[in-house]
Amino acid sequence: MEMKETHPIDDLIRTDRIPHIWCSGCGIGIAVHCFLNAIRKSGIPPKNFAVVSGIGCSGRVAGYVKLDSFHTTHGRPIPFAVGLKLANDRLKVVVFSGDGDLIAIGGNHFIHAARRNVDITVICVNNFNYGMTGGQAAPTTPVRARTSTTPYGNFEFPFNLAYLAAGSGAVYVSRWTTLHAKQLEDSMLEALGKKGFTFVEAISPCPTLYNRMNKLGTALDFMKFCKEHSVIRHGADPKTANIDLRGDIVVGRFVNVERPTFTDFLEEGLAQGLPHRKALLDEERKEFEHE
C-alpha cells in the first residue's frame, strides 16, 4: 500500500512550492511552523487571513503559506498591509518579514503603523544580517560583529526592536528565540487575538552567514546557546531587554496594553461629525458578505 506522507499543517502550506529556499538549520522554518500552528489555534477561518511580506529570506514566507499572500517590495509590506486592512476590516492581516526589511528600509513605515496602532500583527525574524543578499550588516547587527560589509567589525549601534516597537506605540511586544517554539507560538496566538499593532520578534540563527562569519557554531550550537543564555523576563522594560550573543538574551512578553486602534478611534471620532457614516459602513459590510 502506498503511504502518502502528510504533515498536520500541510493544508496551510503551498505544498506545490516545496522544497523551500531556506538553508538547513535556518530559524525561519520554525517561526513559520509556530505561525501556522497559531493560526490553527486562533479559530479564525484561514480565508480571513492575509499575509504580507517584503524582500529577503524571511520575505519569502508569504510565498509558502496557503493563505491570501502578498510578496511586496523591499521594506514596504507594512504600508501595503495598512491599505489592505483599512480597505477590508474583516481581514486578519499579518506582516511576516525580516529585520532588514522591516527596520532598515521599512523603518519609517514600522514606527508610523505602530504609532497609529493599525490593527495588524507584525512578525519579525531577526537574524542580525541580510541573508538573501549574502550576509551584509543590518540595523540589528551587534557591535563589532563581522558581516560581508563589515569586514573589520560593525561599529554602529543596533536597534533594540522590542524597545523601538514599544516606544512607537505597539500594544503588544514580545521576543522569543526559535528555540522557544512553544512560547513563540503562544505569543503569536496572543498577538493574533489582540486588537491593534502587535509585534513578535523571533531571534533566529542564520547558520549559513551570520553565525558562520561570527564563529557562533552550527545551528545546533546556537540552539544550545539560546537554551543556556535566554533569560525570561515577562513585563521587563524593553529598554533594558538586551540581546547579547556573547552574554544573555532577554526574552518574554514585554508589553501588553490597551489602546484604541486606528480604526476604532477614527470611527469614534467620525461618528460625532458624520452620524450617517455608520449606516454606510454597515451597508458596505453586508455587500462584501453577500458574495
Next chain:
Amino acid sequence: MKAEKSILSGKHFFQGDTACAEGGIYAGCRFFGGYPITPATEVAERMAERLPAIGGIYIQMEDEIASMCAVLGAAWGGRKSMTSTSGPGFSLMMENFGLGIMTETPCVLVNVQRAGPSTGLPTAVGQGDMMQARWGSHGVYEVIALCPSSPQEAFNLTVRAFNLSEKYRLPVLVMMDEVVGHMTEKVVIPEPGELEVVPRRESRVAPDAYLPFKPDADLVPPMVRAGQGYHIHVTGLTHDERGYPVITKEAQEKLVRRLCDKIRVNRKDILSWEEREAENADVLVVAYGITARIAMLPIQMARKKGLKVGLFRLITAWPFPEERLRKLAGTVGGVVVPEINYGQMVFEVERCVAGKAPVRLVSHMGGSTHRPEDILNAIMDVAKNK
C-alpha cells in the same frame, strides 16, 4: 453607499485638483492614501473631507512610498483607490508604481506636475515628468497616462483613468499640471449613470480552478480580492499564471510580454486625442495639458496672418497616438511642439513625423506657461522654412 448619493451632480466652480477628487468619487473611489505636496495637496484635502462622509477611507501616510503601497493594498482589499502627488513625491512613488504594474493592480495616481528637477518650483507649473511617467520605474512595461487641459477634463479623465485601470488592471496616471490643477472653472458633474463606470473585473471561477494570472482573450486576467477564500499569491517577482515565482527567462518572456501587449494590443480602445483643423495644415501644433490651451492664442494669431494652423492635442500621452500623427505628418507643412520642459513628447512627435516635415520644439523651463509670441514665432518660422 449607494453611489448616487455620493455624486454631486450639477454645475460647480472647481479647481482642477478638486475636480480630480470628484472624478475619483464618481468612478467609485473609496480609498485615498496620500501625502501633502504642493500643488497636489488640494486633491488630498478634498478627499479628506469627502471620503469619510460617503463611507470611504482617507489616510495620510508617512510618505509617498507608503501612500502608493497603501493604495495597492486597498485595491486588493476590494476598494477602488487613488493617490495624488507632485515632483519629488512622484519620484518616490515610482518604486511601487512598478509593483502595481507587475501585480496588475487597478488604481489611479494623479501627478499635478510642478517645475523640477528636485524641489524646483514647488508652487509653479512644469511638464517635466512626461518621460518619467513612461519610464520612471525600472524594467520593461507599458503605461497609460492621461493629460487634462481643464478642470472639467480633470474630472472626466479621472473617471476614465479608473475605468481603464479596472479594464486593463494597472495603475493609471493622470498627468495634470499645476495650472490646470489650480485653475478654477465651471465643472459639470453628470448624473450617476451618465458616464460609464467600469466595475472590478471579478473572476467567477471557483477557487480550486482559479489561476490568478491567467488572462482572458484580451490578455487581462480577472481578479479576486483578499478574504474570498481563493488563497491567492501575488508577488513582484516574475511569476506564472498561478502567481508563483518562476525565476527563468521563459517565465519573464511570457509574463512581461503579456503585461506590455495588453496595452499595445488594446491601444485603439485606450488612445484619445483632439484635433482642430489638423489635416492639411501649414503648421500643426502638438501640445497637451495647459500648453494646448495657451497655444490656441498664437494659433489664432497666425491664422489671422493667413496661415492654416491646426492643433493636435494629446489626451493620452501614453500610449502615444502614433498611427494618427504619422498619417497627419504627410499632410502638414511643419510641426511645432510647445511643452514646459526641454523636450520630451517632442521625441515621440519626431519619431512619428519621421522627417516628413520639420519639427520645432518650443521649450520652456517652467514656472509659468509659454509666452504666446514664442509659440507664434515658432509657427511663423516653421511656415517660412518648410
